[in-house]
Amino acid sequence: MCINETNHNAGILASNAAQCNIENVHIYDAVIYGNTTNEANYIGGLLGNADNTTINAVSMLHANEYYNIYNFGSIVGSMTNSSINAAVATGEMRYSKNVGGIASLASSSKISNSHTMINQLLPITTGGIAAVLKGGESDAIIEHCYTTGYAWGELDEQNYPYHDYKDIVHTNDGGTISNSVGSQDIYNKSREYFEGMGFAYGNSYDAPWSGEGLPVLYFENEKQSTPTVELSNNSISYDGMTIEAYNASNLAIYNMQGAVVTTLAINNGQATFAPATQGIYLVRCGQEVQKVVVR
Secondary structure: OEEOOOOOEEEOOEEEEEOOEEEEEEEEOOEEEEEEOOOOOEEEOOEEEEEOOEEEEEEEEEEEEOOEEEEEEOOEEEEEOOEEEEEEEEEEEEOOEEEEOOEEEEEOOEEEOOEEEEEEEOOEEEEOOEEEEEOOOOOOEEEOOEEOOOEEOOOOOOOOOOEEEEOOEEEEEOOEEEOOEOOOOOOOOOHHHHHHOOOOEOOOOOOOEEOOOOOEEHHHHOOOOOOEEEOOOOEEEEOOOEEEEEOOOEEEEEOOOOOEEEEEEOEOOEEEOOOOOOOEEEEEEOOOOOOOEEO
16 A cells, blocks of 8 residues: 555545444555655554444554554554454554554544554654544543564664654553553463453453463464465465465465464475464465465
8 A cells, every 4th residue: 555645544445434343354464655744644554544433353464564654553543433342463664653553543432452563663653552542522442452562773863753662552642541561561471360451261352362371362363264375476375284385485474463483495386384273374475465374
């Protein structure tokens, strides 16, 4: 998705959503690039702007956002009187301002049961879940969320004036944050720890968490159909044990949190992959854009 100053709101799914219900929408390996410094613009991975809209069970995985883009949210740019529940976002952002792992601006809205791993290259102003949480006619709430993102790059106050990463929310203007954990406190915590904070474990919107350590959302580990990944000049198939690849020399396997599971060399068009657990994995073939591999 290419952004410029003429984009008032922009999203891969839709620029604007009003009085909608959005469920089970997943975007993989998106590339968002361009230049917009207009602070009235809101850019989102799924939606540019959401008004009186309910969003459940969505993801934006392994996204890359380049160049100078203001007001970017991995799921929604701006949300008003709306809710996001059971969302996950992973990726890398560069040289941007007012970035939120889930939303850039959450006004009189609620974000719950969501997690992010948005890594930032300076300069930045970023919140792991939201850049700005703003109360108004109704409450603004973030609850039962966590982030494992971080900022990197050499800090130079002259060249990088916006080195300002906050774990959950960058700017809290009348909102409430409860039972949520930032990247400094997230590791080596057990399921009991998260259950004690009220994280609900199950297999539904109301109880979306699973796992014994760092929790994931129920749909991140669902077994799906046997995948086929087709690239512009490459094709990959996976029968449960063996990846067959053509016109490629190596593969990288990612989990749904965007972490590398393994890298594989391809010999005679094949590579063996036996995951320790069933789930959804991403396969990257060189630098090409590919569809998700699900197994």
